[in-house]
Amino acid sequence: MLNPPDHYFEQKDEPIKGCIQYLRSLLMGYDDITEHWKYGMPFYYHKGKMFCYLWVHKKLHQPYIGLVDGHQIEHEDLLQEKRARMKILLINHLEDIPKKKIELILNLAFEIRK
Template identity: 90%
Template sequence: MLNPLDHYFEQKDEPVKSCLQYLRSLLMGYDDITEHWKYGMPFYYHKRKMFCYLWIHKKLHHPYIGLVDGHKIEHEDLLQEKRARMKIFLINHLEDIPKKKIECILNLAFDLRK
């Protein structure tokens, strides 16, 4: 029996599934990042504080990384939409994943924690 986190990733269809699994492994490669099941989604904590989450955009059907304190980050590829505190980085699962851009955005988010 799969835990809720593994079940979330396993039940997705390709290529979204592979994209989310890649993002999961990328996030888990950072020091002090832990993965939790919170609010019915995979949530990632940095030093025991909420940091980001993975989800699928309801209208566009693209996976994204939601940054908890995204409203404090200025980056042209982050979208606020109707969120007060969060910003998201949409990922087109039909194209190559922009690893360098993701790492840049995550580093901006880590810098807020210092």
């Protein structure tokens, strides 16, 4: 029996499935990041506090990383849309995943936590 996060990732179709599984492994590679199931989605905590989540944009059908304190981060690729606190980083699952850009933005998010 799969746990809820595993079930979430398994139910997705390729190429979105491969993309979000890669993003999951990237996030889990950081120290002090733990995966939880919250609000019906995979959520990632940093040192016990909500940090980010993975989801697929309903209108654009693209995976994204939602950053909990994204409103404090200035980066041209982060979208706020109608969110008050969070910003998202859309990932084009049909192209190479921009690992360096993702790591840069995650490092900015870690910095505001200090």
